[in-house]
Amino acid sequence: MQTEQTLHKGKPILQVKNLQKYYPVRTSLGKTKAYIKAVEDMSFDIYEGETFGLVGESGCGKSTAGRTLLKLVEPTNGEVIYRDEDIFKLKKSSLKHVRKELQMIFQDPHTSLDPRKKVGYSIEESLAIHKIGSKQKRKSLALDILKKVGFNEEHYYRYPHEFSGGQRQRIGIARSLVLQPKLIICDEPVSALDVSIQAQIVNLLKSLQKELNLSYVFISHDLSVVRHIADKVGVMYLGNLVEQASTEELFSDPLHPYTKSLISAVPLLNPESKREKIAIQGEIPSPLNPPSGCVFHTRCPFAFERCKTEVPKNNHIHNKRTVKCHLYDE
Incomplete structure (x- = not known):
């Protein structure tokens, strides 16, 4: 502190x-x-x-x-x-x-992620909404954020159900950070x-x-x-x-x-x-x-x-x- x-x-x-x-x-x-x-x-x-x-x-x-x-x-x-x-x-x-x-990390890391979408999409979604970067640039930003929370490139292509609760919360943190x-x-x-x-x-x-x-x-x-x-x-x-x-x-x-x-x-x-x-x-x-x-x-x-x-x-x-x-x- x-x-x-x-x-x-x-x-x-x-x-x-x-x-x-x-x-x-x-x-x-x-x-x-x-x-x-x-x-x-x-x-x-x-x-x-x-x-x-x-x-x-x-x-x-x-x-x-x-x-x-x-x-x-x-x-x-x-x-x-x-x-x-x-x-x-x-x-x-x-x-x-x-x-x-101003971003938010939600309590339940399971329900806050779309089970039908890959992790990479969930992180990039807010970048697309705010029209930030090209598709390739958004992927690059998402991969950088994933690395900051302890993941690597292979996790970008996985679905939420393939992760534990703690890992899903790391994804939630990554999603809140991607807009800086x-x-x-x-x-x-x-x-x-x-x-x-x-x-x-x-x-x-x-x-x-x-x-x-x-x-x-x-x-x-x-x-x-x-x-x-x-x-x-x-x-x-x-x-x-x-x-x-x-x-x-x-x-x-x-x-x-x-x-x-x-x-x-x-x-x-x-x-x-x-x-x-x-x-x-x-x-x-x-x-x-x-x-x-x-x-x-x-x-x-x-x-x-x-x-x-x-x-x-x-x-x-x-x-x-x-x-x-x-x-x-x-």
């Missing part, structure tokens, strides 16, 4: 401001009766060469946030500023141009893989980041993986970004009760080491009917009366560290 001084040099490559994504719930007659608040008022910055980890329980809105950043799903509100342009306000032609620099992007959204890229393969993919992403000066949004529910790859971490709960800090700060001194409970559940390598366990009770509330006040108060061991009625503000602790919790109100 890079130093704070290196990471925060210059302007952010991506600024997310008050991002919201609501899904309408309609009656049988098509009338909207409620909204599922999948992402609520999310803000963070990513600098060039930096990895921003996004963690939380399944169903908290991580993947929805990642897809909304690239406008793969339409946002409800907010801004995503990439190189001084709001992605959400771009017309179709301008958005297509920007998407060359600046930022990649990694949506749970190792969750479907064995632990030993996870380490290989994470190390590959880190080496590619260093070689190509890439920025990542790394989405995962596995804090151990995020700790290994991320420079900063945002913790999500029920659509809300409840805490944001550098990786070192977050793991050494978590502030939000939800973050504390997540980190206390991470197994320690040394069996003799002890860590205070902070248990949270009950199930995650429905996003269709979230709790009033602080969304975490129904499961929080430190909740008090104010938490039940008042939404906590985003408290700035120092520098880029923030936490949404009444325990830290000034």
